[in-house]
Amino acid sequence: MDLERLYYKDAYIREFTSKVVSCEKDKKGYALILENTAFYPEGGGQPCDLGTLNGIAVTYVGEKDDEVVHYTDEPIEKGAEVKGVIDWERRFDLMQQHSGEHIVSGMFHEKYGCNNVGFHMGKDMITLDLDKEITWEQVQEVERQANEYVWANVRSAALYPDEAEREKMDYRSKKPLKGIVRLISFPGADMCACCGTHVGSSGELGIIKMFSCQKFHQGVRIEMLCGGRALDHINLQLEQNKAISNLLSAKTGETAKAADRLLTENRAMKAQLIGYEKEKLETLAQSHKGENSVLIREEGLSPDSVRNLANMLMENGAQGICSVFSGNDGEGYKYAVCQKDGDIREFIRNMNAALNGRGGGKPFFAQGSVNCKWSDIENFFKEV
Numbered sequence: 141m142d143l144e145r146l147y148y149k150d151a152y153i154r155e156f157t158s159k160v161v162s163c164e165k166d167k168k169g170y171a172l173i174l175e176n177t178a179f180y181p182e183g184g185g186q187p188c189d190l191g192t193l194n195g196i197a198v199t200y201v202g203e204k205d206d207e208v209v210h211y212t213d214e215p216i217e218k219g220a221e222v223k224g225v226i227d228w229e230r231r232f233d234l235m236q237q238h239s240g241e242h243i244v245s246g247m248f249h250e251k252y253g254c255n256n257v258g259f260h261m262g263k264d265m266i267t268l269d270l271d272k273e274i275t276w277e278q279v280q281e282v283e284r285q286a287n288e289y290v291w292a293n294v295r296s297a298a299l300y301p302d303e304a305e306r307e308k309m310d311y312r313s314k315k316p317l318k319g320i321v322r323l324i325s326f327p328g329a330d331m332c333a334c335c336g337t338h339v340g341s342s343g344e345l346g347i348i349k350m351f352s353c354q355k356f357h358q359g360v361r362i363e364m365l366c367g368g369r370a371l372d373h374i375n376l377q378l379e380q381n382k383a384i385s386n387l388l389s390a391k392t393g394e395t396a397k398a399a400d401r402l403l404t405e406n407r408a409m410k411a412q413l414i415g416y417e418k419e420k421l422e423t424l425a426q427s428h429k430g431e432n433s434v435l436i437r438e439e440g441l442s443p444d445s446v447r448n449l450a451n452m453l454m455e456n457g458a459q460g461i462c463s464v465f466s467g468n469d470g471e472g473y474k475y476a477v478c479q480k481d482g483d484i485r486e487f488i489r490n491m492n493a494a495l496n497g498r499g500g501g502k503p504f505f506a507q508g509s510v511n512c513k514w515s516d517i518e519n520f521f522k523e524v
């Protein structure tokens with residue numbers, strides 16, 4: 141263990157003093173190495189700490205050749221005394237998320253024999269990948285058990301057993317380990333090899349909240365949050381539900397039922413509307429019965445209805461070219477053009493060229509759109 145890393149001595153150190161061992165400029169800024177530091181470098185799935193050194197913002201903290209490297213935009217002279225301040229809100233949040241991940245991973249392992257094979261602390265959401273399929277009900281069981289563990293306020297511990305001692309211990313690790321290893325113990329919930337920072341007692345997590353469980357590779361990906369971040373996300377969802385409740389005039393506990401009712405009504409109205417439109421188009425098609433060529437402009441038709449109307453005209457016995465356009469001069473027109481047993485491919489090529497259009501289809505039937513005025517369409521059809 142490296143005692144110059146103060147976060148291993150005490151994860152609650154927010155301020156410290158140290159001396160600059162070296163300060164060199166590289167691509168990421170000024171790279172500072174200190175005699176000792178409380179800044180946690182990115183690693184083990186945990187993002188790095190941010191904060192300040194003598195009031196200068198620390199933009200990134202990484203590791204190079206076993207040293208903790210702090211990046212700043214301004215240099216600090218070698219040998220200078222520095223006061224380091226950790227961005228505690230960020231660090232404590234990461235400690236909460238990381239500790240919660242240990243506790244639930246230990247419980248999933250113990251209860252369902254699955255392993256944590258991926259962990260990502262995103263800006264908004266924490267994801268946990270398990271190597272076995274788990275149901276949402278099983279996730280909820282672990283959530284309940286994990287929160288009971290939070291309420292029991294159990295103290296965590298960092299242990300440093302050697303290989304012989306570890307042989308007698310049951311702990312989680314992603315890979316086989318040699319020599320002395322740091323194990324993080326949440327007694328009764330989890331024991332896991334880890335180099336990150338964790339809360340001293342489970343009660344500091346406040347809440348462990350699972351949000352989703354989706355199939356992922358051979359197992360599942362779970363979305364979860366702990367502590368303040370969980371509270372923020374629950375509030376966000378609460379606001380959404382409140383807004384839906386107001387819009388639908390439904391109680392907040394009955395919004396899904398109200399939305400379902402609305403969608404059912406909506407589907408019925410849509411079916412009715414399609415029926416009305418079909419009748420209207422049939423009447424329109426009938427009114428052109430017996431004509432040789434037909435050109436129709438009809439407002440507000442869907443591409444399907446444009447096609448259906450053209451089909452109806454053709455089936456009504458029109459021998460020439462039947463053309464249906466729907467749209468307006470500003471946004472252009474959708475079209476369907478057809479001729480029973482005809483070949484209109486050349487006609488469509490000419491029309492697209494003349495009317496700034498695109499589209500095509502079968503030899504006797506074409507669909508597409510044109511970007512022009514209605515008067516241009518009328519003129520084109522007058523000339524053919």
Ligand SMILES: [Zn+2]
Pocket residue numbers: 238239242324334335336337338
């Ligand atoms: Zn950890």
